[in-house]
Amino acid sequence: MPEPSQTFAKPGRLFVVSGPSGSGKSTLVARALADLPRPIHVSVSATTRPPRPGERHGIDYYFWTPDQFDQAIHNDQFIEWAHVHGHRYGSLRSEVEPYLAQGIDVLLEIDVQGADTVRRLYPQAKCIFVMAPSLADYEKRLRARGTESEESLQRRLQTAQYELQQAARYDCVIVNDDLERAAAALRACLSC
Numbered sequence: 001m002p003e004p005s006q007t008f009a010k011p012g013r014l015f016v017v018s019g020p021s022g023s024g025k026s027t028l029v030a031r032a033l034a035d036l037p038r039p040i041h042v043s044v045s046a047t048t049r050p051p052r053p054g055e056r057h058g059i060d061y062y063f064w065t066p067d068q069f070d071q072a073i074h075n076d077q078f079i080e081w082a083h084v085h086g087h088r089y090g091s092l093r094s095e096v097e098p099y100l101a102q103g104i105d106v107l108l109e110i111d112v113q114g115a116d117t118v119r120r121l122y123p124q125a126k127c128i129f130v131m132a133p134s135l136a137d138y139e140k141r142l143r144a145r146g147t148e149s150e151e152s153l154q155r156r157l158q159t160a161q162y163e164l165q166q167a168a169r170y171d172c173v174i175v176n177d178d179l180e181r182a183a184a185a186l187r188a189c190l191s192c
Helices: 025-034 066-074 097-101 112-121 135-145 150-164 179-191
Strands: 014-018 078-084 087-092 106-109 126-131 172-175
Touching: 014 025, 014 112, 014 179, 025 106, 025 179, 066 078, 066 087, 078 112, 087 112, 112 126, 126 179, 135 150, 172 179
Parallel strands: 014 106, 014 126, 126 172
Antiparallel strands: 078 087
């Protein structure tokens, strides 16, 4: 039993940022956190998809083979994982639980499926939905990336329509039509 004089760190808070491909989540998170007065650990997810130009293993994602991902599932290393756009993505316990236990806030940038799982496991998590102003903006942004085949792009646009219907289930909804305004809105959501 701990001594009465011992103090324990207050657990960190968990934030989930979701939104369709092309909503600008990564850019928005990076911009908002640059001016946040306190640190937040941004969880690095594991994925079986290949890196896009400029992405780095262990920084942007852990780029794993399907066998590595299967082993992590078998070893219960994920708090959530899902098939998304033909690949698997997952949030590692090691990127979340130790930080929360030390009183450090954690931000997960994950899809709608993952957010549903996290809500069940961490009902206190604050969930934030990021969306582009219109479906046409998603298509324009995804085409500008230049990383998607036409088939992949159409699949992402279909998924976006479903994901947009889920926005009302989130604590905050941010329309990413102006980066500075959206970053300020995200900082406000992270400060509540």
